[in-house]
Amino acid sequence: MAFDIDMIKQVYATMGERVGKARELVGNPLTLSEKILYSHLWDGNPDKVFVRGKDYVDFAPDRVACQDATAQMALLQFMHAGKPKVAVPTTVHCDHLIQAKVGASADLKRANETSNEVFDFLESVSNKYGIGFWKPGAGIIHQVVLENYAFPGGMMIGTDSHTVNAGGLGMVAIGVGGADAVDVMAGMPWELKFPKLIGVKLTGKLSGWTAPKDVILKVADILTVKGGTGAIVEYFGEGAISMSCTGKGTICNMGAEVGATTSTFGYDESMDRYLRATDREDVADAALSAKEHLTADPEVYENPEKYFDQVIEIDLDTLEPHLNGPFTPDLATPISKMSEAAKENDWPLNVQVGLIGSCTNSSYEDISRAASLAKQVSEKNLKMKSQFTITPGSEQVRYTIERDGFIDTFNNVGATVFANACGPCIGMWDRYGDNAANGPRNTIVHSFNRNFAKRADGNPNTLAFVGSPELVTAIAISGRLDFNPLTDKLINEDGEEVVLDEPRGYELPPEGFAVEDAGYVAPMEDGSGVQVVVSGTSERLQLLDPFVPIQPEELQGVKLLIKAFGKCTTDHISMAGPWLRYRGHLDNIANNTLIGAVNAFNKKTNFVKNQLTGEYGGVPDTQRAYKAKGIRSIVVGDHNYGEGSSREHAAMQPRHLGVAAVLVKSFARIHETNLKKQGMLGLTFANEADYDLIQEDDTFNFVDIASFSPGKPLTLEVVHADGSKDTIIANHTYNASQINWFKEGSALNVIKKENA
Numbered sequence: 001m002a003f004d005i006d007m008i009k010q011v012y013a014t015m016g017e018r019v020g021k022a023r024e025l026v027g028n029p030l031t032l033s034e035k036i037l038y039s040h041l042w043d044g045n046p047d048k049v050f051v052r053g054k055d056y057v058d059f060a061p062d063r064v065a066c067q068d069a070t071a072q073m074a075l076l077q078f079m080h081a082g083k084p085k086v087a088v089p090t091t092v093h094c095d096h097l098i099q100a101k102v103g104a105s106a107d108l109k110r111a112n113e114t115s116n117e118v119f120d121f122l123e124s125v126s127n128k129y130g131i132g133f134w135k136p137g138a139g140i141i142h143q144v145v146l147e148n149y150a151f152p153g154g155m156m157i158g159t160d161s162h163t164v165n166a167g168g169l170g171m172v173a174i175g176v177g178g179a180d181a182v183d184v185m186a187g188m189p190w191e192l193k194f195p196k197l198i199g200v201k202l203t204g205k206l207s208g209w210t211a212p213k214d215v216i217l218k219v220a221d222i223l224t225v226k227g228g229t230g231a232i233v234e235y236f237g238e239g240a241i242s243m244s245c246t247g248k249g250t251i252c253n254m255g256a257e258v259g260a261t262t263s264t265f266g267y268d269e270s271m272d273r274y275l276r277a278t279d280r281e282d283v284a285d286a287a288l289s290a291k292e293h294l295t296a297d298p299e300v301y302e303n304p305e306k307y308f309d310q311v312i313e314i315d316l317d318t319l320e321p322h323l324n325g326p327f328t329p330d331l332a333t334p335i336s337k338m339s340e341a342a343k344e345n346d347w348p349l350n351v352q353v354g355l356i357g358s359c360t361n362s363s364y365e366d367i368s369r370a371a372s373l374a375k376q377v378s379e380k381n382l383k384m385k386s387q388f389t390i391t392p393g394s395e396q397v398r399y400t401i402e403r404d405g406f407i408d409t410f411n412n413v414g415a416t417v418f419a420n421a422c423g424p425c426i427g428m429w430d431r432y433g434d435n436a437a438n439g440p441r442n443t444i445v446h447s448f449n450r451n452f453a454k455r456a457d458g459n460p461n462t463l464a465f466v467g468s469p470e471l472v473t474a475i476a477i478s479g480r481l482d483f484n485p486l487t488d489k490l491i492n493e494d495g496e497e498v499v500l501d502e503p504r505g506y507e508l509p510p511e512g513f514a515v516e517d518a519g520y521v522a523p524m525e526d527g528s529g530v531q532v533v534v535s536g537t538s539e540r541l542q543l544l545d546p547f548v549p550i551q552p553e554e555l556q557g558v559k560l561l562i563k564a565f566g567k568c569t570t571d572h573i574s575m576a577g578p579w580l581r582y583r584g585h586l587d588n589i590a591n592n593t594l595i596g597a598v599n600a601f602n603k604k605t606n607f608v609k610n611q612l613t614g615e616y617g618g619v620p621d622t623q624r625a626y627k628a629k630g631i632r633s634i635v636v637g638d639h640n641y642g643e644g645s646s647r648e649h650a651a652m653q654p655r656h657l658g659v660a661a662v663l664v665k666s667f668a669r670i671h672e673t674n675l676k677k678q679g680m681l682g683l684t685f686a687n688e689a690d691y692d693l694i695q696e697d698d699t700f701n702f703v704d705i706a707s708f709s710p711g712k713p714l715t716l717e718v719v720h721a722d723g724s725k726d727t728i729i730a731n732h733t734y735n736a737s738q739i740n741w742f743k744e745g746s747a748l749n750v751i752k753k754e755n756a
């Protein structure tokens with residue numbers, strides 16, 4: 001099963017009517033984003049207009065994709081849904097757990113040895129529940145999805161923020177947490193706030209050294225890392241049409257770096273060419289027949305200011321290659337200004353390593369253009385001045401570029417080809433052994449998407465700049481951050497001045513794509529007999545026990561666990577880094593619960609008072625002490641509690657340890673939903689100033705929990721150490737079915753009951 005053509009035809013069969021109804025209701029021509037959103041409503045045909053940036057809407061995505069790090073908890077939860085199979089086509093991709101060190105085959109072998117338990121688990125669950133499994137080495141989730149599953153006009157969700165990459169093939173593809181993925185896999189609706197719409201008009205045409213990557217680097221410059229929040233970015237114009245489909249993928253991929261919900265492009269011939277080149281003629285034919293619905297109505301692009309909430313225009317004829325960074329992807333420097341900027345900011349000019357590839361930039365076009373530069377190293381008697389690495393996005397790309405001689409070209413300049421996996425892009429790069437934290441100040445350039453401190457190599461002193469694969473290659477040849485290949489000359493081994501010719505490449509392989517073993521493992525038709533084995537002594541995986549409902553009597557005498565001060569993101573609640581290893585083991589990963597949160601009473605992290613002993617200790621240990629005595633606890637927090645990632649661990653861990661409620665000034669919405677889904681109380685102070693009433697030895701009584709109902713605030717009696725009391729009113733946003741999640745112990749328990 002490479003893709004589900006019947007499902008795709010079904011989407012197109014209903015799209016015309018749904019788009020027509022939506023157009024009538026909205027009373028305006030529609031953008032592409034609106035067409036896709038309105039044709040994927042959970043309730044089918046549209047019957048009302050949704051307010052952008054305001055209304056929460058239930059959608060019915062066509063597909064789900066999960067990567068190995070996030071799939072573990074998602075699948076552990078899905079196993080409790082009581083479903084024999086996933087309700088929508090779903091795939092799992094093993095890409096995050098493969099460390100780059102010496103080269104593809106040795107690194108892959110090591111990963112298969114160290115993480116085989118996780119890979120075997122993911123494969124057997126996939127086999128049991130009808131999920132397509134892409135084994136380690138098959139490629140990076142987003143490249144594999146683009147090659148095999150993405151289709152114009154479709155909607156998908158994925159448990160990774162760069163799921164948005166599939167917008168390059170005209171999808172609305174959105175990154176979500178595992179709990180959302182479980183809902184969709186279990187056949188439930190998926191809720192999203194109807195996004196705002198940003199239009200980006202691309203005029204002119206890319207040429208010479210400028211690449212699609214430079215478009216998104218420029219957009220990041222304009223919008224900054226927050227500018228796309230809550231919005232879909234829709235690209236259009238002659239510049240969009242003249243660009244390759246994979247180039248569009250690169251632009252959409254990095255839309256995550258401006259905070260956008262997702263990004264997308266209207267259907268055009270580049271998509272048709274890509275679909276046919278990747279062996280999907282039937283999808284291409286189906287899309288062709290539905291093409292009027294797969295792009296915006298013509299009036300929208302003629303008068304974009306009228307239909308988008310914001311419009312940006314970029315002229316590709318004058319766009320320069322950019323390098324963005326260090327430490328943030330929106331700090332953009334055109335290459336002609338880099339010399340000046342580097343001097344001003346004291347950025348080390350000597351570039352240690354150039355890295356190309358990743359899910360963002362490893363298309364055939366990217367690699368062939370980079371190879372055309374690497375070839376000039378021997379032709380012009382140059383020497384590669386920086387180390388150089390290539391991370392292919394998929395086995396199909398790797399096999400094809402090897403067949404076409406590009407891998408040899410890279411090997412000839414001393415490059416290292418890493419496994420088809422995330423590797424250096426996610427810090428799985430063993431650059432310094434155990435000494436990463438004290439690594440030297442140095443500069444690297446890469447064609448990935450994120451360049452936060454420590455992201456690539458764990459060294460806080462590495463300055464990472466993001467650029468196109470062709471610019472990264474040219475800079476790696478020169479060894480200098482301020483090398484501008486448009487104007488600067490290099491001195492070759494004979495002491496002669498030479499210039500690099502402009503990169504040249506192929507949009508698609510002239511001989512077609514090829515692959516021997518793409519790495520796909522189809523699930524059994526009937527997986528009911530498949531046994532999913534998880535060792536009881538495993539430190540990385542643990543089968544979940546359903547959460548037991550929190551009873552009203554347990555909500556009397558609730559102890560304060562921590563009053564968090566200031567920012568408390570999902571990273572503060574459930575740290576990443578070395579803890580990634582335990583993402584499939586709830587009890588082990590719970591040992592990092594809230595260890596990054598600052599205790600408001602002493603401004604220390606992971607140092608809270610145990611009210612039973614009066615002693616101070618770590619948050620998880622203190623909470624485990626309460627749990628051992630059957631005492632529930634509460635976490636108090638500030639504004640936007642739980643911002644950051646959508647990882648459900650940040651709700652599951654406190655729940656597992658016995659925390660009953662989280663009371664804050666305000667929530668990040670996804671975290672609030674995650675708390676509800678895990679059967680906890682997520683509450684906000686009706687009067688924010690009440691946060692100041694909370695003291696270190698407080699005990700809480702939820703006096704009216706028995707009448708918990710929609711729209712009715714809860715009353716909390718707070719008993720202080722001296723016996724004095726305060727009464728606090730706590731607001732909540734639970735609707736009737738969410739209150740039922742609380743009463744049943746979790747949303748998953750409800751799904752299971754419904755399926756029983």
Ligand code: SF4
Nearest residue numbers: 162358359422425426
């Ligand atoms: Fe994420 Fe990087 Fe892997 Fe892409 S290559 S999925 S951005 S970690």
